[in-house]
Amino acid sequence: MKTDDLIHALSQDAAIREPAPDRTLAIALAVGGVAAAIVFALLLGPREDFPEALHEARFVFKFILTGTLTAVAAMLASSFVRPTAPADARGWLLLAPLALIVGALALEMFATPSGEWAELLVGTNWLVCLTYVPIIAAAPLAALVAAMRRGAPTQPALAGALAGLASGALAAMLYAAHCPDDSPFFVAVWYGLAIGIVTVAGAFAGHRLLRW
Amino acid sequence: MMKTRDEEWAAWMRAGLAGDSVAYRRLLDALSPVLRQMVRNGLARAGASVGDADDVMQETLLAIHLKRHTWRADEPLGPWIAGIARYKLIDALRRRGKRAEVPIEPMIDVLAEAPQEQEVSIEEVTRLVDGLPGRQGEVVRAVAISQRSIREAASGMSLSEGAVRVLLHRRLKKLAAQYRMENA
Known part of the structure; x- marks a missing residue:
């Protein structure tokens, strides 16, 4: 085809139809979040002492940490879905959840005798955590990757990884309501590992599905 | 005051997105020789044949068109175009089995230069x-x-x-x- 003919055809299709990609991503995150909440409610549900636990700092911290990570990952994802990334991506935002967990670990080290650390770290429920966080994350990850396909990510694997990070953190936030282990030691290791699994899955999905 | 080329192109893009096919066509006409130059430079730098530069250029034009909703109307057009052109060039090089190292700065530089008059090769891919x-x-x-x-x-x-x-x-x-x- 002659370039001139192509340009003519394109110009006849000028008007825009699709919404901006960050809007599409926000909708996907909302829809995926609702789906994840339903999956969580059906499979696990909140733990029995949930209302009382809300008065405990360690329990509440789990939501602050995972909520911050979800928001930061979603913001980065909305940068990396556009071809101008990484120029406008605020990667330093990741320091916020990092500072939260490092600070919490330091406080926990002061608050508990070192003899108990290993026990706190292993907790009681790590296998459930590693199993259910990825399961709960599946729907939001699928929604986010589908939304990203409408964008123009120039680093597909990285974009997919950010979708995985956001989905994993979102799933961990829901799972936190069920999880009986509240020590930052447990959260850092097992939540971190579970979210990491979803992030790697997202990177693979992005590598395969986000080329255009 | 003279408008910079980016401002002029961005204005055409905005008009095009609002349905003005004449302005949009003006943009694409202005873009195609610049993209061709960009692709040729990139292919040559990677040691690939520049013979099919027009195919890659057309593919890039098409990508710019299909992904135009990812451009924010308040940002400069150049870096956005360079991002897409670089992605498509890397993609083309990868398919040719070439190592795909394409720095973005030269592409933005090409966009910022005055457009070079290029003879349009009329290769029919009918x-x-x-x-x-x-x-x-x-x-x-x-x-x-x-x-x-x-x-x-x-x-x-x-x-x-x-x-x-x-x-x-x-x-x-x-x-x-x-x-x-x-x-x-």
Whole structure:
């Protein structure tokens, strides 16, 4: 085809139809979040002492940490879905959840005798955590990757990884309501590992599905 | 005050996104020689043949078109275009088995330069269009090859303008997929 003919055809299709990609991503995150909440409610549900636990700092911290990570990952994802990334991506935002967990670990080290650390770290429920966080994350990850396909990510694997990070953190936030282990030691290791699994899955999905 | 080239192009893009096909065409006409230069530079730097630079350039134009909703109307156009052009060039090099190291700065530089007059190589790839079955084929032939407007094509085929627009849009998306297949 002659370039001139192509340009003519394109110009006849000028008007825009699709919404901006960050809007599409926000909708996907909302829809995926609702789906994840339903999956969580059906499979696990909140733990029995949930209302009382809300008065405990360690329990509440789990939501602050995972909520911050979800928001930061979603913001980065909305940068990396556009071809101008990484120029406008605020990667330093990741320091916020990092500072939260490092600070919490330091406080926990002061608050508990070192003899108990290993026990706190292993907790009681790590296998459930590693199993259910990825399961709960599946729907939001699928929604986010589908939304990203409408964008123009120039680093597909990285974009997919950010979708995985956001989905994993979102799933961990829901799972936190069920999880009986509240020590930052447990959260850092097992939540971190579970979210990491979803992030790697997202990177693979992005590598395969986000080329255009 | 003189507008910079980026401001002028961004204004054409905004008008195009709002449905002004004349302004949009002006943008694409201005872009294609710059993109061609960019692709040639990139292919040459990677040690690949520049013979099919026009294919890569057309694929890039098509990508710019299909992804135009990812441009924010308040940001400069150049870096956005350079991002897409670089991605498509890396993609093309990868398919040719070349190591794909393409720095973005030279591409932004090319965009910022005054446009070079390039002789347009008129390489016919009509088989892409000739093989099209049915209504989509008719629409692309009518609009792209005969350079008719949507309105003329619609009345010639007794379809509504909206229907022709949708067929054209779908066809352009398929064309992008076909480029990838052919060069795979």
